[in-house]
Amino acid sequence: MIDNKNENLGTTEAVVEKPVAGSPAENANKGPRNFDRNKRPFNKDRKPGFKKNFEPKKKLLEEKVVSISRVTKVTKGGRNFRFSATMVVGDMKGLVGIGSGKSNEVPEAIKKGIQAANKNLVKIALIDGRTVPHEAIGTCGRAKVLIKPAKKGSGVAAGGAARAVLELAGVKDITAKSLGSNTHANVAKATLNALMQQRTPEKIAELRGKKVEEL
Numbered sequence: 339m340i341d342n343k344n345e346n347l348g349t350t351e352a353v354v355e356k357p358v359a360g361s362p363a364e365n366a367n368k369g370p371r372n373f374d375r376n377k378r379p380f381n382k383d384r385k386p387g388f389k390k391n392f393e394p395k396k397k398l399l400e401e402k403v404v405s406i407s408r409v410t411k412v413t414k415g416g417r418n419f420r421f422s423a424t425m426v427v428g429d430m431k432g433l434v435g436i437g438s439g440k441s442n443e444v445p446e447a448i449k450k451g452i453q454a455a456n457k458n459l460v461k462i463a464l465i466d467g468r469t470v471p472h473e474a475i476g477t478c479g480r481a482k483v484l485i486k487p488a489k490k491g492s493g494v495a496a497g498g499a500a501r502a503v504l505e506l507a508g509v510k511d512i513t514a515k516s517l518g519s520n521t522h523a524n525v526a527k528a529t530l531n532a533l534m535q536q537r538t539p540e541k542i543a544e545l546r547g548k549k550v551e552e553l
Contacts, residue, residue, distance in 0.1 A: 405522035425451035428506030476532025481524035
């Protein structure tokens with residue numbers, strides 16, 4: 339305690355130091371504080387019974403792996419492995435795309451393949467939403483794929499990469515046959531090439547400037 343003489347009044351006053359803001363001394367003067375971390379602050383605008391929806395969003399496009407191949411590069415320091423993934427995406431309603439990705443890890447290669455496939459989406463012409471309008475042969479490199487329309491209830495008569503593309507394109511009744519190379523990536527691209535050749539009677543009539551009955 340420091341005595342300070344006041345010359346005017348002739349008395350002594352005690353100068354008390356104030357605690358610094360945020361210091362332990364100031365907190366001690368405020369008394370104990372009860373914290374409840376689980377208690378949320380009251381919000382007047384909050385509606386009773388409101389709950390956030392944490393359900394994951396549904397995927398708009400389905401995904402399938404056509405092939406995953408490993409590439410080995412031999413260098414002076416040893417062998418380096420990389421992976422290549424060919425992916426097919428589609429909404430099973432006439433929208434389909436194919437893409438490929440490369441990376442040092444399989445999951446990353448698949449992710450890149452899906453991104454590439456999403457950029458290459460094409461719309462396929464279907465009859466009654468179940469089969470193709472006519473016969474066609476698609477090619478890619480040495481691979482050839484023949485597709486033919488089928489009766490209702492026939493199902494997808496195809497295998498391997500061709501089946502993956504047809505199913506994600508939304509084709510339900512079709513017959514497909516590989517006539518050339520069996521390389522998975524090329525077969526998938528050849529199947530997509532055959533699907534892109536499809537034309538409905540309405541589309542052909544529009545291109546010719548006629549009515550469907552005149553064809």
